[in-house]
Amino acid sequence: MAIYEEENNRLSIKLVYYGPAQSGKTTNLMRLHDLLRTDLKGEIMMMETANDRTLFFDLLPLGFKAPSGLLIKFKLYTVPGQIAHDSTRKAVLSRADGVVFVADSQRTQSINNGESFANLEENTARVGIDFDRLPLVVQFNKRDLSNILSEEEVWQRWQGAPWPLVFSSALAGRGVIETFHALLVQVYNTLNEEFDFENNHGLSRDAFIRQSIGQSQTDGAG
Amino acid sequence: MPTAIDDFDRELTLQELLRGIDVNKLSSALQALLHAPVAVIDNKETHLFGSENCSTSAPRVALIAELEAIGYLTADADSASLQAARDILMLLLRSNARYLIASDLHLKTQLDDFEELQRRHAALEVSEQRYKALAQTLEQRVGEQVKTIEKARIKVFASEKLASVGRLAAGIAHEINNPIGFIHSNLNAISSYLESLDKIGTLVESGAGSADIRATWQREDMTFLQQDLKDILAECIAGTTRIAAIIRDLKGYSRVDQADYQSANVNDILRQVSNIAKAEVGNKARILLDLGEIPNLNCQAGLLGQVFLGLLLNAADAIAENGKILLRTRLDDKRICIDVRDNGHGIPEEALQHIFDPFFTTKEVGTGMGLGLTVCLDIVKSHGGQLEIKSKPGKGTLVSIALPLQYGKPS
Secondary structure, three states: OOEEEOOOOEEEEEEEEEOOOOOOHHHHHHHHHHHOOOOEEOOOEEEEOOOOOEEEEEEEEEEEEOOOOOEEEEEEEEOOOOHHHHHHHHHHHOOOOEEEEEEEOEHHHHHHHHHHHHHHHHHHHHOOOOHHHOOEEEEEEOOOOOOEOOHHHHHHHOOOOOOOEEEOEHHHOEOHHHHHHHHHHHHHHHHHHHHOHHHHHOOOHHHHHHHHHOHHHOOOOO | OOOOOOOOOOOOOHHHHOOOOOHHHHHHHHHHHHOOOEEEEEOOOOEEEEOOOOOOOOOEEEEEOOOOEEEEEEEOOOHHHHHHHHHHHHHHHHHHHHHHHHHHHHHHHHHHHHHHHHHHHHHHHHHHHHHHHHHHHHHHHHHHHHHHHHHHHHHHHHHHHHHHHHHHHHHHHHHHHHHHHHHHHHHHHHHHHHHHHHHHHHHHHOOOOHHHHHHHHHHOOHHHHHHHHHHHHHHHHHHHHHHHHHHHHHHHHOOOOOOOOEEEOHHHHHHHHHHHHHHHHOOOEEEEEEEOOOOOEEEOHHHHHHHHHHHHHHHHHHOOOOEEEEEEEEEOOOEEEEEEEEOOOOOOHHHHOOOOOOOOOOOOOOOOOOOHHHHHHHHHHHOOOEEEEEEEOOOEEEEEEEEEOOOOOOO
16 A cells, blocks of 8 residues: 655555566566656666576666655566565565556466466455455566467457456567556556545646656557 | 564665664775765754764765655765765665665565464464374274174175075975975874774774784784884984984074184084085085094184085086085194185186175176175184185186184184
């Protein structure tokens, strides 16, 4: 749940990139770091092992000031995808305000995707998050590879699921901002119930999203 | 028992980021680089380290954590040098941040894992208690189950025995009917002899003379009658003795529920059983007994009789005509060995493998449950013995039983 600190006039929003091992969660964060034009953009803090696998998490801080002076601060985390790191995944997921589930489009990864999604659902329950109310976007990544599920197949499989589906190739930077955008819409709607951004901070949903992504990008992301 | 651990994703203050860093060394290094006294204050203007009396008008640069300034570096130095010193300081802080966050997260997951472990341990302890309780009653439960199984086993034995008795009934009826037939006709003859005696009796009572009586005696052929009466009475006695013997054997065999151990001679049991089976085996085979000198055996005689009868009937079934069934006993190193050998059609090899399987039968449907040999083996084993079957198709079958004289069942 977003943390509001009156003392620092700051609202911290935690967004988590979840998914099976090597589905491209860290790549998503790296491309966002390159592509976003948010006013305040920190360095990515990476905690990786020697062979490029995320050990604890990666962290990308972003932020902007609302007209009221409130600092909206995003902390974008990835979780380690390997099954063994479940305690870390659980710790990172705790108090998340939104989740991007990064699925691997390769046909061979369907089972891993399924298991990881089930693990997400299980862990949200364990950290006390209502899964049905959690802002969530499902991203099918690695569209640039061959031997992947077709978009029709993915649509068919996820038919009836309430979450937005985004197809991406994070390595090439495609679909990364669209995914972030789709998540921001839901996050704004959810947080707005508590903080009433429009009235308290002069922040409409459009402005919230525009500022989060950076002015120049809003036209392309929609 | 949760221990308070700071959240790994909290906002770290400058003071926290300096944890573990020797600030005196850091401050003199910075001072040497900048050729001026330096001071570091946090974003609440609290002095953290360096020179206390740095001039307030000295230039300062912000120390940025993730997005925001968490403190400032102040020194009376040129802007480029100050920036460079700030960059070095921030690299240091960043690396320390990585360490702090990682260790906090590590502690948190360790603690969670530990709590999870304790929870599971507690659950295990509960289940261990349950198993302990279960183990305590287990012996009693097993005892009850054994009793139930024993009851069922005796029922199976009894039903097998009943089946063989049923099969024997016709032959035994014939065996008993035979003597009854001639005893009956003998008794009729005896009553007609009584008429002749009556006539002589009337003469005697009426005071007739001895000449008259003698004449009648001769007319009625009483001398012959006297002799014949002796003969046919002897025949009747022999007949009833035979019936009594059959009944005795049958009774001996049919003590179904007499499962008690008793001292009995296996030869006697075999004799009894072969007498009972004689009628069933009939004319198609001879039963030959070759019984060696053997001591008494503490055994369940009724059950052993059932085994021998079952084997005898099996042998008879294997014989079409002119057969031989040999029963042999001998003592072999504290074991009583019993052979049942026949020269019947033998058992095919594929059937031999399944011969002790319950409900395996080669006989026609309705003639047997297929429990005969299973029960035989069971009874022999319960006497600590062994039962082996050798067979050659076309030649015959040999069933060998060995029963140890000493077997630990109390009588």
